[in-house]
Amino acid sequence: MKGVVQKIYHNSYTFSFFVVIVLFHRVLSISVSTLSSSETLTISSNRTLVSRGGVFELGFFKPSERSRWYLGIWYKQVTEKTYAWVANRDNPLTNSTGALEIYRNNLVLLDQLNKTVWTTNLPSGDAKSPLTAELLANGNFVLRNSSDNNDDPSEFLWQSFDFPTDTLLPGMKLGYDFKTERNRFLTSWAAEDDPTSGDFTFKLNFTRKPPEFLLLMNQDWIIHRGGPRFGIPAMQGSDYTVYNFTENNEEIAFSFLTTNHSIYSRLIMRDSKLMEFTWIPPSSAWKPSVDSVFKHICDLYLTCGGPNTYCDENTSPICNCITGYVPKNDTAWAERDERLGLSSGCVRKELNCQGQHRFFQLNNTKLPDTKTATVDRRIDMNTCKERCLSDCNCTSFAFGTAGLGCVTWTGDLVDIRTYNEGGNVLYVKVSADDDADSSSGEKSDRTGKIIGLTIGGFSVMLTLIVIFFCFWKRRDKQAKADATPIVANQVLMNEVVLPRKKRNLFGEEDEVKDLKLPLMEFEAVVAATQHFSDVNKVGKGGFGIVYKGRLSDGQEIAVKRLSEMSAQGTDEFMTEVTLIARLQHVNLVKLLGCCIYEGEKMLIYEYLENLSLDSHLFDEARSCLLNWQMRFDIISGIARGLLYLHQDSRFRIIHRDLKASNILLDKDMTPKISDFGMARIFGRDETEANTRKVVGTYGYMSPEYAMNGTFSMKSDVFSFGVLLLEIISGKRSRSFRDSDSNLNLLGYVKFKITFLLFDLYFNNNNKKILNQVWRNWSEDQGLEIVDTAVIVDSSSPTFRPREILRCLQIGLLCVQELVEDRPMMSSVVLMLGSEGVLIPQPKQPGYCVASGSSLDTQSKQRDDGAWTVNQFTNSIIDAR
Template sequence: MKMMIVTSHHFCAILLFIFFITISASATDTISATQSLTSGKTLVSSDDVFELGFFSTGNPNKWYLGIWYKNLPVRTYVWVANRDNPLANSSLGSLKITNQSIVLLNRDENLIVWSSNQTKVVNPVAQLLDSGNFVLREADHEDEFLWQSFDYPTDTLLPGMKLGWDLRTGFERFITSWRNTDDPSSGDFSFKLDYHGFPEIFLENKQVKRYRSGPWNGLRFSGVPEMKPLNDMDFDFVVDQEEVYYSFNITTENLFSRLIVNKDGFLQRLTWIPSSNIWNPFWYAPKDQCDNYRECGPFGVCDTNASPVCKCMRGFQPKFPQAWSLRDGSGGCVRKTDLVCIKDKFLRLKNMKLPETTSAFVDKNMSLRDCAALCFKNCSCTAYAASNITRTTGCVIWTDNLMDMRQYAEGGQDLYVRLAASDIGDGRHVTALVIGITVGSAVLVLGLVGFFLWKRKVLLSKQRGKIVERKGSHERSQDFLLNEAVISSKRDYSGEKTDDLELPLLDFDTLVKATENFSDDCKLGQGGFGCVYKGRLVEGQDVAVKRLSKNSGQGIEEFKNEVRLIARLQHRNLVRLLGCCVEMEEKILIYEYMENRSLDSILFNKARSSLLNWQTRFNIICGIARGLLYLHQDSRFRIIHRDLKASNILLDKDMHPKISDFGMARIFGGDQTEANTKRVVGTYGYMSPEYAMDGLFSVKSDVFSFGVLVLEIVSGKKNRGFYHSNSELNLLGHVWRLWREGKGLEITDSSVGDSYPAHEVMRCIQVGLLCVQETAEERPTMSNVVLMLSSETATMPHPKTPGFCLGRNPIETDSSSSKQDETFTVNQVTVTMLDAR
């Protein structure tokens, strides 16, 4: 039997080692007045949830003190102390307690870089809690915080944090975006609570309001109908004499969720998915046109299910009718009939986002009946509603213009708007009115039928004399367009049916004048379906006029599809259709004018490509991604674009991208994920393999096209027609080879210059390669693409082999291009594909 002989010297060393290990283990989340935290050291919360230390986001000359999740594979920062005053070197920083506060010192110059508030602490301890809160407290009072980081959030709201006001001290808590993915300094976007009137929260861009949550109605924010009680999460909104704040709490162990305002000005609730190692976007705002602050002006109501989205309530009419018909609703609505106070009545509007409430009167103790009586007696009262929808109690009264209203298909709450009695009608005469309307309508319909039959006979006889040789196809298409292609919406905000609301129809003479008789000087571009012209309407509004070629038998289906689809789509990254013209053989669409035309006119033009610096290119990529996400997921239809390409991305005066040309788009049902077609449409170089070869298309077909577009934007080169000097690979193959060799940055367009964040470019290249993977199932969804682009810390899988789809120029195609050297849009052709390996 062997025995271990331990000398007294060894024994003391072991005891000393154990002592230091014990001290270290017990103090990892805390520093005292005699300790400091320097580079290379961190504080870790007791259950290893959060970690505090020094970090850099890539710039070696900027170092910060911050907090991040300890054990997530994705480095996610939740708080930054010195966000606007970085250290030049990590070795210079020292965190300690001095003068009854926590301070971050620049040791080289002995200057205070950041500090907490000075307190009256006697025996101070600074501790990092498992909630992510960094606190200063007395050593023997664990639950009494003299200062806490939760009172000074950066861009992130964690469970237990308060967003709002301490009314006793006038202290405000709000979150502000990072400047960009590499710079945690204060950005332009903030999410702040306004406690005046009936409190609500605003998203602001440089103090200009951009989005409004609506007030808390006892269950959720009035403007967030999807905000429903969850098993894993509780929402709380407190309003009393001492404070006004919003917060949330997680009720399920090991679930991570956070609310952020990102660098692009979007609110996002993100939830960690352990199985995928990603932050999943649970909710975001603003997400559509009706989320834009005051989109429809005073007394206007926004509804994404209507076309156009802005609508006047019963008893109101557009203040500026011509601008309204061209989908500019910012002027709002005005009353048709003046109020007379004691004779007025109230119109009940259902499923509403309440109007802006910062100047509203609120009484939480009143009943809704008493609220109605109070509003009726006050001649200045314009509307009222319940402040709490869970019990239908409380009273909110408006005495000014009703601003920023919205109607939802479901959710929202009842709003009662004051109208002149004549605009609502008298219930005693309803029966007589119904009978009168029925009889009158029958007579009117019979008269109209007779008139239209006679008119049709006259028109057809004239047309036969003029265009006998083409009567078949053009007359059928004309009838179809007139009878079926015009968008209408039957729903009124009162729940009753109204007359059809049509897409604005402009007469041909107006467009002739606007485009100087469709002169070549006004021409913006030309394709196989016709020309696009710049026009200026009488009131000075610039528009883009797309005129279908009269001599082309193509494009009729595409024209109808465009009218049906795009008029109903509302998103900041989709081009807006303002109206159409259908007269005789003319089929014309009128769009909002894009000052910088199409992306390809700049991206592939060496003389102009320098206009697209990296930040602009990255913003364009992100904007296109958000537009596609809306089409695939957030619109009331699921829409596959099927022809996403550089020439179908238009740029406004600020270089913001807008997806255009929905002539080939397809609507999917709610449960439909893919479809098959014998009519393959799209553009060579952008078509996914399964679609080009088998006619199988899905949202992943658009994802493939998006991936190609991303790589083109990064490289400044077209996928089709690109051949590397040492191989026959297209752009996808070239990027794939460089990526595998660790040389991905070599594809970056030289026009960008040298001042670009390499990691951001590499992230875009990786996203592009993930989107063009050969197997559709392996490509990400657009929601994941948006997340990967917006988060520098999101974990991304390694891309697999792309689908190297190349197409031969068909001898006969239905092409949207008039030049042989342009990309081809194909329609009803059999495509011969090359699959490079």
């Protein structure tokens, strides 16, 4: 009996142990970081390897339900699934049968037929001892001898760090290893849920001297150039990372390390963007610590086209000839702001090799393309300078410590840009008698003093003359006013009696003068608008009425007379006067002056003959005149104007009220952005801001701005996307409803073109597909995607279905719900201007509100369809 009891007890213990093992098998197994020669990692077992410290995890995964299986590494502790490395990215497993094992001296990944789909591909040979694969604490997956217990990379037989995918982790290296002859580079994913190698790569061109990192498309088309030794200010380190560039006989490599091991940081390629993300516990999301290494239009390779030019975001136009050079083609150069990348560049002024030369100093510069450069790290700065002076073919030189050495260029200088700070100094050789300013300090002190005294004396005399004139003018006006009867001191305007007494809104007249904006006489404005006659009224908005006028010299003007009843009129007036007066761009409306009288504040603009975009777009008769070419030119112009506001102007400006009625058209239908009363100026280091009062127009406001009061450049991008879709569809976003599907304009367009875009990408240049697109448009029973006015003109060469689909896709990218998913305007301009740029697939648009929502009801209340020259819509809601 006792034996029976012992047997039962033993069996019970065995059964309990078996149950524990089964129930907690996964928990027990995931704590292992190694895979031995006798073990196998399979999809069906759900087993994974977890690094020491529990930061990284290796196993099998599917990016989406419709995806295939991949072997990869991801962050274990980060809530958002984030992949750092993929083994078989270009050869996925077709089903859930797959195994990773060590075979002889290689790691191999086998499919359901035991065929190898991925291997470490080491040379065959007998291993010294049994091998072990281990996932290290830094995320490096290595293969080494089981007897090696240290983390010395020289002892590894193979490591994943030598084969990056789209992510650079701390400790990984990008660049060329001379011993292994391996160039380590990043390659983007094909799509957000597709790890397959994409079209963009970031790699080192080590054949150039000095070497440079290039961001390429399709392996050979240069999109961005990093400059010698990766001399980009954005990549000089951040709050949590330290960057390092190494160049010696063994390797040329870029790497970075984190200063705080509790903070995770990674450098990742997202299409053509190179970004750094940081995750700080206990956060649930990654934050961009470097928004984009290449984010400005000046970062594009050959932005200004031809040689001997440089791109400067603080000048308008942004393309300039280098000092000592002149435009090769004056006509093409004059159009360079409209035709970026197409100019013929600049040529050197006559330079006699036997003459006297000096150097012009170009500061904060990305140095020219090093294809025609040579480097010598053995000489000092003075020797480098003398070498370039003595060489007739030398056009410029640069000298840098920390390994750059003496770099000299011969021939043309290509792809230069300047930064606000950082970068290098480029010394350009020019003639000694060149009249260009030199910042190198080589002009004599005597000449400088003479010029300074002359300018100073002239400035003092000019100031005295201006003061005397202003004093005389004021005394003369006062004398005239005293001699005029009181009844004549008033002017009747639309039954409103206004005194002529002038009052300075800013407190002091000198403050107005500092704006360098002409103060127009009140009488001149009254005469130009025929006493503000209703006949000259061309628009009305939330801040007042707009009148057409003609000055005595024949110039036509538009006068925005701000309403006295508006509580925000003064703030809006101050914003517009102080802001737009300093902006100059072909796609921004030009402010000519202002007029300030007691109770009256008026802004005087250039008059644009074709009024506002909505007067054409949403008018049945006028919309027929807008063919696709005209619409595309308008879209491109608005994009360039918005890019100027965000990145190219002296200030970073967020418009906050971009809509069709705020786009004006001149006689050539060139679009000009207007109404800056709601605009905000951002600092160069600011990315977003919050406000308690949300102002703008329903239907154009981004979700995060309308609901939370958070605005940024991406808020304007959202408004631009809505505007782009309106231009294509010819329908107002605020008033459009699809009665069958209960979708607004953004939701409807997303639904209608999803399958069209699929066909477009996988059946390029296929006439049948275009016919299918046309057939779907013409057979729609509800609202068609494209304005009928454009479709009617389909036989014209200006009707380009592929281009329309590209614009639809760009518009949908701009109106995505998540801020981080929307592109910057620099990317939008690039996508609009080049058919070779791969456009990502858009996600769900933001603000697809059903027709029964309260927000939609409110938005319809002001949808009167009125067209104006300068229309303001001021909607104020409390941020939630």
